[in-house]
Amino acid sequence: MKxxxxxxxxxxxxxxxxxxxxxAQPANAADTPVLAIQTLDGxxxxxxxxxxxxxxxxFWATWCSPCIAEMPAISRFVVSHKNVAAIGLAWDRSPxxxxxxxxxxxxxxxxxxLVDMDHPPAGLEAPQVLPTTYLIxxxxxxxxxxxxxxxxxxxxxxxxxxxxxxxxx
Numbered sequence: 005m006k007x008x009x010x011x012x013x014x015x016x017x018x019x020x021x022x023x024x025x026x027x028a029q030p031a032n033a034a035d036t037p038v039l040a041i042q043t044l045d046g047x048x049x050x051x052x053x054x055x056x057x058x059x060x061x062x063f064w065a066t067w068c069s070p071c072i073a074e075m076p077a078i079s080r081f082v083v084s085h086k087n088v089a090a091i092g093l094a095w096d097r098s099p100x101x102x103x104x105x106x107x108x109x110x111x112x113x114x115x116x117x118l119v120d121m122d123h124p125p126a127g128l129e130a131p132q133v134l135p136t137t138y139l140i141x142x143x144x145x146x147x148x149x150x151x152x153x154x155x156x157x158x159x160x161x162x163x164x165x166x167x168x169x170x171x172x173x
Contacts, residue, residue: 037127090114
């Protein structure tokens, strides 16, 4: 029984890895999202004010365990890269108070906001799967959409691959 369980877990992990390898999708370079949103702390996050930096736009939900698992990695990445900002967008129909409670329990180094799921930010496709992360280039265009959990290494690779003159782009 243990052998069957171990084989099943290994197979599931390989499947998740294969899906995540193929989940990064080049975005349409013409897409320049518009995002000005009130964060959970009452401030305003405006993507236009972040020009000149790479911006990680991460869609997450309180019930999404891969989303919760990637949040500390995004925090560490933002803290260790002065040219990177991030915004976490709660793609969740939970009441605002529940989202605030979640944010207090899972603090991050970047702002969080609750998105109106009926009106996603212009220029960003509504996520069909969570987590979904958009990497916005310093000029404001969507450089990449990642439909899988991210970590510090995958974010660094995505930025390196999206830089002008990088191999493959």
